[in-house]
Amino acid sequence: MAAIQIDKVSKSFGDTAVIKEVSIPMADGEFVVLVGPSGCGKSTLLRMISGLERVSAGEIRIGERLVNHLPAKERDIAMVFQNYALYPHMTVADNMAFAMKMRNEPKAEIERRLANAAAILGLEPLMQRFPKQLSGGQRQRVAMGRAIVRDPQVFLFDEPLSNLDAKLRVQMRAEIKALHRRLGTTMVYVTHDQIEAMTMADRIVVMRDGVVEQMGEALELYDRPRNVFVAGFIGSPAMNFVPGRVESPDGGAPVLRTPEGLVLALPEAARRWAGQDCTYGVRPEDIALGGGVPGEGSAVVRSIEPTGPETHVVLGIGETLRLNCVLRERTQARVDDRVGFLPDVRKVHLFDTRTGLRLPVDA
Known part of the structure; x- marks a missing residue:
């Protein structure tokens, strides 16, 4: 586990600034949700934490390490995407174990981690199935299991529930929150859905146009919004x-x-x-x-x-x-x-x- 420190981070694509001197401290073991409308910069910020985008200015630290110039594979993070990105020709077990096998980890350790992740996510009966034999919710659990077996310092979620129907989204919200309580690992979660943000987060970061409008607990933002934008964005139906x-x-x-x-x-x-x-x-x-x-x-x-x-x-x-x-x-x-x-x-x-x-x- 590790804290994350985002200090005056900016990101530009050519002359277009999409992240503007954003500073966000994230405590060790905290569940932080980045929320905002499409184009606000939340996914870009997550990708900079992960190492998939370069930082134009500022610093990102994971634990004590400055990670600005570290490749993604050296940051000790695991990422769960909106697209499950499962290998269709591999079983659930092989999908989850793939990265560990590529690192030539001991077979006993791979089996131990697989069993642990399967137990946490209720995947034991599904380990020999292929992705086409799974429901959307089951595929998302496999993607989460693939992240869990890596035992990372930080989990990053990029709109992981967007492809699920309403009933499954409610179920998966509860499962991800329960996973956080069980693992105690720092999690950063991106969504445009303010209901997801309010029901899951220890702390919410509301973004607009590349800047942070307000940070705080769900009810703090709901009861004491800093401005009209936050007041209108948090709460459904809107204020x-x-x-x-x-x-x-x-x-x-x-x-x-x-x-x-x-x-x-x-x-x-x-x-x-x-x-x-x-x-x-x-x-x-x-x-x-x-x-x-x-x-x-x-x-x-x-x-x-x-x-x-x-x-x-x-x-x-x-x-x-x-x-x-x-x-x-x-x-x-x-x-x-x-x-x-x-x-x-x-x-x-x-x-x-x-x-x-x-x-x-x-x-």
């Missing part, structure tokens, strides 16, 4: 954003007034931002239907999507404003009904319209 201006009429309770004339209540601590253009943020699950709307107007139900345990409702306000709501209880509302709605003022966020940064409103 609702409403532009407007903070007012405190006659010194009363602060509100946000929108160009459409909607008035939304704010926490008392938002009074300090009176007169400033801000973006009001509220998560879909923090809006209740049926309450009175502070100020003028109400909303029209534009769509209703029952999912079983939840009901997703889209409200329309004026011509363009839309609010997503997630209701834990069944609703009697129907499409085109006019309804009141009431955000939970204790869970409202406020962002500076100019910078996008979150403004403190929690007293």
Whole structure:
């Protein structure tokens, strides 16, 4: 096992900078997830850790070693890709043992590691099968087993679940997390799926355009996003954003007034931002239907999507404003009904319209 230190690392392809002075400390045994939209640089950063891409500037250390100029095979890492990359003419056992055989490791040691990995991943009944005889989830477990038998200091995962269906992704998330608890090895995991990030990570690194927007535990990012981008990216459905201006009429309770004339209540601590253009943020699950709307107007139900345990409702306000709501209880509302709605003022966020940064409103 080993810690990873990424210190002011940059990567450019010609004149195009895709990673811009990124610094991320990763503790020994930590499960870190790099998450962000396509093109944010997360896979490029993972490839630089692995040695598959050169570092343009900065330093990467694995343990005490500076690895910038070490080839991948000398970094003591194991990588699991989105593409399982199994040899179709080899059995599961031969696929998992291939790298060890190429290094001429003792047969007894190969068998010991194979047995250990098979036991961890539940592959014992499958060891003599060929990849074409396996399901997608089984193939991904074989790819993970091939990494485990190497007993590396660091595991790197590059969107390993993208090719699986929804049910298998949930199952494999649990299996990878259980694998981490059992091995205690440092793991770096890349995904564009923020649900994967939140359910698996000890710590999440949110990236955009080659820079780190925020690092922290899942609920820290969810409850206290640093800016509008993180607030909108973490959470599903995404946070609702409403532009407007903070007012405190006659010194009363602060509100946000929108160009459409909607008035939304704010926490008392938002009074300090009176007169400033801000973006009001509220998560879909923090809006209740049926309450009175502070100020003028109400909303029209534009769509209703029952999912079983939840009901997703889209409200329309004026011509363009839309609010997503997630209701834990069944609703009697129907499409085109006019309804009141009431955000939970204790869970409202406020962002500076100019910078996008979150403004403190929690007293």
